[in-house]
Structures are given as C-alpha cells and as structure tokens.
Amino acid sequence: xxxxxxxxxxxxxxxxxxxxxxxECLDRIGVEEIHLVTVIPSxxxxxxxxxxxxxxxxxxxxxxxxxxxxxxxxxxEHVVRGTPHRRINGIADAERANLxxxxxxxxxxxxxxxxxxxxxNLARTTVVPLLVNRIERAAEEPEVRRAHLxxxxxxxTDFSENAERAFDAFSYLRHATQEATLVHxxxxxxxxxxxxxxxxxxxxxxxxxxxxxxxxxxxxxxxxITTTYRNVTFNPGxxxxxxxxxxxxxxxxxxxxxxxxQEYVDIASLRAxxxxxxxxxxxxxxxxxxxxxRTVTDRVRSIGLKYANETSVLTVSKSNLTRYVxxxxxxxVTVGEWNATLRNLGTELRISWTTPDARYSVAGxxxxxxxxxxxxxxVAKSDS
Numbered sequence: 001x002x003x004x005x006x007x008x009x010x011x012x013x014x015x016x017x018x019x020x021x022x023x024e025c026l027d028r029i030g031v032e033e034i035h036l037v038t039v040i041p042s043x044x045x046x047x048x049x050x051x052x053x054x055x056x057x058x059x060x061x062x063x064x065x066x067x068x069x070x071x072x073x074x075x076x077e078h079v080v081r082g083t084p085h086r087r088i089n090g091i092a093d094a095e096r097a098n099l100x101x102x103x104x105x106x107x108x109x110x111x112x113x114x115x116x117x118x119x120x121n122l123a124r125t126t127v128v129p130l131l132v133n134r135i136e137r138a139a140e141e142p143e144v145r146r147a148h149l150x151x152x153x154x155x156x157t158d159f160s161e162n163a164e165r166a167f168d169a170f171s172y173l174r175h176a177t178q179e180a181t182l183v184h185x186x187x188x189x190x191x192x193x194x195x196x197x198x199x200x201x202x203x204x205x206x207x208x209x210x211x212x213x214x215x216x217x218x219x220x221x222x223x224x225i226t227t228t229y230r231n232v233t234f235n236p237g238x239x240x241x242x243x244x245x246x247x248x249x250x251x252x253x254x255x256x257x258x259x260x261x262q263e264y265v266d267i268a269s270l271r272a273x274x275x276x277x278x279x280x281x282x283x284x285x286x287x288x289x290x291x292x293x294r295t296v297t298d299r300v301r302s303i304g305l306k307y308a309n310e311t312s313v314l315t316v317s318k319s320n321l322t323r324y325v326x327x328x329x330x331x332x333v334t335v336g337e338w339n340a341t342l343r344n345l346g347t348e349l350r351i352s353w354t355t356p357d358a359r360y361s362v363a364g365x366x367x368x369x370x371x372x373x374x375x376x377x378x379v380a381k382s383d384s
Contacts, residue, residue: 312366
C-alpha cells in the first residue's frame with residue numbers, strides 16, 4: 001500500500017510522525033511506501049521577514065524521512081506550491097495512493113492556517129480514504145491523542161454504495177483493529193428496512209476476522225450547515241513584486257533532489273539502467289508485463305514490476321532498504337533460503353523478505369496463496 005503523509009512542519013505534525021506506535025499501525029495494515037507532502041501556500045515566499053522557511057523545511061523533511069526509513073518505509077518527498085488540499089489530492093491521485101494522512105490540529109508558521117483548514121477541506125474532497133490523526137491542542141510538546149490508530153473503529157453507515165465501499169476498508173484494517181462499533185442513524189425522512197439484520201450481517205463479517213463488534217441504532221435527522229462569507233477582499237493593490245524571490249549575491253540556486261521515478265517498456269531496458277540486479281520471475285502465461293519502474297532518491301534505490309490481466313495482478317518490488325525487517329504478523333513461509341512472511345491484506349496477498357543485499361516484496365490479487373508463493377520463489381531464484 002502507498003500512503004500520502006501531509007505535514008505543515010508544525011510540532012503537532014512532528015509528534016505524529018515521530019510516534020513509533022503510529023508508524024507500526026501503518027505497517028500492520030500493509031503500508032510500505034510513504035509520500036511526504038508539504039504545501040507552500042501561494043501567498044508565502046522564502047523571503048518573508050522572520051521566516052527561515054527554506055531551511056526549516058529542509059531540516060524537518062530530512063528528520064521525518066529518517067524516522068520513516070528507519071521504520072522500514074520507502075519514502076519520497078514532495079514540496080509543492082498552491083492550495084494545500086487541492087495539491088494533496090492531486091498527488092494522491094497521481095501516485096495512485098491508497099490512503100492520505102493529515103494531522104487535525106497544530107501550530108504552523110502561519111498561525112494554524114494550514115493544518116486545521118486542510119483537514120476539513122480534505123474530508124470534503126479527498127480522492128482516497130483519509131486518516132485524520134488527532135493531536136493535542138495548546139501544548140508546547142503535543143502528543144497524538146490515539147497512538148493505536150485503528151484499534152477501535154466507529155463505522156457509521158447509511159447502507160449506501162459509498163458506505164459499502166468504506167466497509168471494504170476493514171479487509172486491511174482488520175490487521176490492526178480489535179473493536180468496532182457499527183452505527184446507523186434512523187431518519188423518518190429516509191427510512192431503511194431491516195436495519196438490525198443488515199448490521200448483524202456486517203458484524204458477522206467482522207467476527208470472522210476476530211474483531212469484537214457492537215451494533216448501535218439511533219434515531220435522528222440529518223443536519224445541513226451553510227457557511228456564508230460577505231464583504232471579502234483579497235489584498236487589494238498588493239503588487240506581484242511582493243512574491244518575487246531575489247536570491248542574495250554569491251548564492252547558487254538548485255532544485256531539491258526529490259524522488260525520480262522512470263518507466264521502461266520491458267525488463268531488459270530496466271536492467272540496463274538499474275543499480276542492482278532485476279528479477280526475471282516465472283509468470284503465468286495469462287499475465288503480461290504492464291509496468292516496469294525505477295525509483296531513485298537520495299537514500300533509496302528501488303525497482304518495480306507489475307504483471308496483470310483482466311482479473312489478476314502480480315507485483316514485485318526490490319529496494320536497498322536492507323535494514324527493514326518484514327512484519328511477522330502473518331504466516332511464516334520460506335522463499336529460497338530466506339525466511340519470509342505471508343500476509344493477507346484482504347484485497348491482496350503479500351510476501352516480504354529481506355536478504356543482506358536487498359528487500360523484496362511480492363503481492364497478488366486474484367491469485368491463490370500457493371501461486372503467489374511459487375511466484376515469490378521464482379523471484380528469489382531468478383535473482384540469486
């Protein structure tokens with residue numbers, strides 16, 4: 001899974017990122033790749049008096065990246081300019097993320113403008129599931145309110161198609177969820193039949209995953225809130241020169257070394273440029289190679305292969321993150337001479353293992369466990 005982690009570089013954001021338990025929870029649900037995103041509002045520039053934004057940003061992102069990589073995640077950084085929630089959604093869509101994460105409260109360099117409004121706007125417009133991590137307010141050294149992010153889940157449903165899709169998230173949350181409360185608010189304006197029976201069916205599904213479930217049916221009417229702004233002005237007469245940055249003399253301006261991902265038409269082309277060997281596994285005849293990628297950052301080198309047909313997908317990733325220890329929350333298997341872990345993430349099966357030279361992960365959807373294990377072993381054999 002791939003997650004977008006949005007940060008405004010506040011103490012609250014740092015509290016969430018530095019919390020080892022929060023990162024362990026992300027690992028448990030199958031997150032392997034994190035994209036760190038910070039958005040610079042259009043009306044903020046590096047030359048604003050009293051704000052060392054450039055230096056502060058570089059130091060903070062480097063610190064966050066180290067924490068996440070030490071926890072075993074592949075990390076990419078995105079520093080962009082614009083409207084925070086729109087840019088975060090854009091990156092989530094472009095990177096095909098499975099999850100976006102944002103803090104709910106914090107003091108930023110702009111007096112709390114970013115993270116509070118961003119969380120609200122993302123909740124209304126997000127293109128992927130959104131995790132809002134609540135942080136203590138009015139504290140010099142804030143802490144996260146809930147370190148175990150998915151341990152207790154409140155799931156509200158109106159039995160709509162969107163609610164059904166949201167319920168599918170339990171297929172991967174179940175690896176970290178212990179208790180769930182299923183709630184439906186019954187409205188006389190929009191009655192739903194057989195509420196208790198439908199909730200009981202959902203509870204039975206969760207029980208199969210050893211999630212202790214409570215059902216709660218309440219009565220009420222939906223609430224609509226309208227916010228109106230009047231007499232709004234946008235800095236009339238403000239010159240465009242205000243936002244022009246003129247670097248001091250004797251300064252070299254360079255672009256930040258962000259992650260670079262390149263795509264290739266076949267394995268041979270990828271192998272020609274990769275800094276380490278590229279597996280050439282045995283693949284079922286019905287699957288074809290649809291994606292071969294190489295990602296390079298300051299610290300991470302990785303390659304990826306994706307095979308697919310109309311009903312099934314197989315992926316391979318290999319990186320230089322050898323300090324990563326795959327989660328043992330799953331079935332112990334062997335891949336060649338290496339100990340590995342097979343995890344059922346609901347929407348896919350995943351096998352991960354680490355050798356002295358590389359970290360490997362293979363995943364499959366629409367593929368049996370035995371077929372995926374055979375595929376993983378062919379990866380190890382072809383790359384030995």
